[in-house]
Amino acid sequence: MKNFKCALGVVCVGLATQTNAALATFSPGPSYSVGIPSSSTISQTSEGGIYFQLSAPTSFQWVGLGIGSQMAGATIFVMYANGEGNVTISARDGDQGHVEPVPDSTLQSGVTLLAGSGIVDGQMIANVYCTTCKLDSSKSSTTSPWICAWNVGSALNSASVSATITQHQEDNTRQFEFDLTAAVLSSDSNPFVSSSVSSASGTKTGSSSSPTTTTINSGSGDGAGNTGATVVGPSFKVITDYQTAHGVIMGSTMVLLLPLGAMFMRLGASVYLHGAWQLFALCAMLCGFGLGIKLAQMRSLLYNTTHTIFGTVIIGLFLLQPIFGLLHHLQFRKHQSRAPVSHLHIWYGRALISCGIVNGGLGLQLAENSKGGMIGYGVVAGVVGLLYLLLVVFKRKGVKGVDDVGRQRRVGGRRKREGAENVRYG
Ligand code: HEM
Ligand code: HEM
Ligand code: HEM
Missing domain, CATH: 1.20.140 (Butyryl-CoA Dehydrogenase, subunit A; domain 3)
Incomplete structure (x- = not known):
């Protein structure tokens, strides 16, 4: 059964049971999960630790997740194949709105690709820890605004965090809300691998030979496999x-x-x-x-x-x-x-x-x-x-003979003209 699902490219590896992990998940095609350690200082105004996962079959060229309600002003992460069996996670700034988000080196400096990332069985996975992220809501918001988008196509195969990506189609975007109360992690460690190996958290790995077991959240179309997530923006x-x-x-x-x-x-x-x-x-x-x-x-x-x-x-x-x-x-x-x-x-x-x-x-x-x-x-x-x-x-x-009346009265001078303006329709 497991192999069958993997062959379909929609589900997962993952026998590991998470002891500390409560993840909010949204799966409109690619799958996105988020978890915030209870000790994190992250908020709308201050940076803090946040874990998130992007996963999608390799038929996707790039997969993006953004913190915010629309491209303009969003903090955006884009995952694509790096050409060496791993994925690249590129931190970008969506400030300019409807154009290619700009790579942001300050944001990138706090981004770590965690254990379990890579390309496994035709599935790209980025398990990410970010310490330079802010939210667009409080960390206890039940309606925290997020966006995502993706593009299908041949692999980008670039290890550069500033690779050029091509625009998504109109229908391949979503605006949604995470219920962050469903995404509280009791400990500050990689929630995407089994607890027995969660000490691997923080390593910049991701090869398919990684010994960790990664849970990929299933999803096949709108509404499927969503936990603590609501679509607010339709296509x-x-x-x-x-x-x-x-x-x-x-x-x-x-x-x-x-x-x-x-x-x-x-x-x-x-x-x-x-x-x-x-x-x-x-x-x-x-x-x-x-x-x-x-x-x-x-x-x-x-x-x-x-x-x-x-x-x-x-x-x-x-x-x-x-x-x-x-x-x-x-x-x-x-x-x-x-x-x-x-x-x-x-x-x-x-x-x-x-x-x-x-x-x-x-x-x-x-x-x-x-x-x-x-x-x-x-x-x-x-x-x-x-x-x-x-x-x-x-x-x-x-009303009637507008100009005639007008001309007559104009001859009579200003006062009469005003009087005529006064006597009008009704
Ligand atoms: C005087 C009354 C209004 C006029 C003449 C007006 C006219 C317009 C026009 C011409 C557009 C551009 C549509 C396009 O380019 O496709 C627009 C967009 C929009 N209008 Fe209005 N509108 C009015 C009142 C309102 C009100 C009362 C609301 C909501 C409470 C509203 C919400 C919006 C929104 C959300 C957009 C699109 C913005 C976006 O998608 O970025 N409008 N409106
Ligand atoms: C080359 C890169 C990109 C370009 C040129 C671009 C351009 C656009 C344009 C023109 C729209 C308006 C709708 C449309 O015509 O499709 C749009 C909407 C949208 N894009 Fe992008 N986009 C890019 C990358 C991304 C990425 C990486 C994300 C991931 C989070 C994203 C998320 C969205 C979302 C959620 C919307 C709908 C909400 C909104 O209007 O902001 N886009 N984009
Ligand atoms: C939303 C609804 C309405 C709007 C926006 C509106 C707007 C206007 C405007 C701009 C004028 C000035 C036209 C001019 O430059 O001469 C006007 C004149 C007038 N309106 Fe309306 N109107 C509305 C509804 C009505 C209704 C329901 C009535 C009566 C049952 C009415 C009766 C009149 C009359 C009698 C005049 C002429 C006033 C005068 O020149 O002495 N209007 N209206």
């Missing part, structure tokens, strides 16, 4: 679908639907068309909001970035706008002139639409949309904004 494909849906709905609501609805009033359309159109836009906005919340949850961006905070405030404030519109309409029907609530409705609406357009730009930046996408958004917003401005300047007057 990037799902995220980009949400980004597109949220971005298209929100972007076109702010840049097209709402300004067009406002322009209708300038063009003498009925208040009912304006009201119904804007209410439809408000519904679209609420759908986009729901998608935005879900997206922010998946990306760990809920209320820790300007776009999501500002966006929520804007949407909340928009909900008041139909009330002002209705109040204006009702009072206009009575008095045939604008009241303070009319100006509130008009200027509040214009200000919110402008803020929404700016926030859409922040969203594009956050999602690292393409330059073309950003330019397209800017151009549409600019053209619509200009048209609206032109209408505001040149279509200032009454």
Whole structure:
């Protein structure tokens, strides 16, 4: 049975029972395990000892594990074949975001490849001890954010810790959480080998002739073999679908639907068309909001970035706008002139639409949309904004025969013009 599993390349060697080892494990394809000695000083702000294991069949070109919720800002470890029957573990810095993580010599100086590492029966294993690592959470967090990614392909066969790696596919990444309370090690020694040989911990070995017995955590696809781990980030494909849906709905609501609805009033359309159109836009906005919340949850961006905070405030404030519109309409029907609530409705609406357009730009930046996408958004917003401005300047007057009324009153001078602006739609 054991051989059968090994032949499949998904499971393990490992008869050793761990006496001191409680490991949290995540196996989305490759398998990742983490254990933290109870005595470790590791936290979000201080470095300390942490053990982790990366394992995957040799059909994987490289396998990466990162501490953090996304590439940007993560502490990343990449394992690949070193060409001599062993593996290389490369410590890198993901600060730049969606580009190849940069080898980090300071981080690397505290990284040790432990006993049990190597390539055994077509399985690459890196048992690692790191003393220069920090977490992205406390060490007792039940929702500690981690990421992983991998690439399938021919062996890199490089012993250099700064070997160039090629980008993973969109689907070969995961964002997940470790329950670190399920990863407490009672002693500060290699938890990946049997306790009888755990004194080997710290040796920079890894050859297949290693006498140690290594436990490799099994895993074959999402959800399999997970202990104390929860996927929080679905595949990037799902995220980009949400980004597109949220971005298209929100972007076109702010840049097209709402300004067009406002322009209708300038063009003498009925208040009912304006009201119904804007209410439809408000519904679209609420759908986009729901998608935005879900997206922010998946990306760990809920209320820790300007776009999501500002966006929520804007949407909340928009909900008041139909009330002002209705109040204006009702009072206009009575008095045939604008009241303070009319100006509130008009200027509040214009200000919110402008803020929404700016926030859409922040969203594009956050999602690292393409330059073309950003330019397209800017151009549409600019053209619509200009048209609206032109209408505001040149279509200032009454509902019917807008220009005629306007011209008549302009002749009469400034006071009358203001009066005409006052007597408008409703
Ligand atoms: C050459 C190296 C790498 C490049 C150029 C790269 C580039 C990218 C890009 C462009 C994305 C956006 C989605 C996509 O288009 O696929 C992404 C997402 C991601 N990458 Fe990488 N990556 C590299 C290495 C790594 C490594 C070593 C890890 C291991 C931890 C990793 C983990 C992730 C994760 C978890 C995501 C989704 C979350 C996020 O957006 O940060 N990547 N990467
Ligand atoms: C989210 C919903 C709404 C938004 C964003 C909105 C926005 C606006 C904006 C920006 C203007 C100024 C247009 C201009 O430049 O002339 C305006 C005018 C107006 N709105 Fe709304 N509106 C909304 C809902 C409503 C509703 C529900 C009603 C009435 C039932 C209404 C009634 C009016 C009227 C009568 C005017 C013309 C005011 C005047 O020029 O004297 N609006 N609206
Ligand atoms: C004024 C309202 C908003 C507008 C106009 C807006 C618009 C956008 C746009 C255009 C994008 C870029 C999408 C892409 O490039 O594919 C985006 C991304 C995003 N938005 Fe919004 N949004 C708004 C409000 C919100 C709110 C309220 C939330 C959540 C609470 C939110 C969460 C997000 C997230 C998480 C991203 C993607 C960031 C990433 O994946 O890196 N947005 N938004």
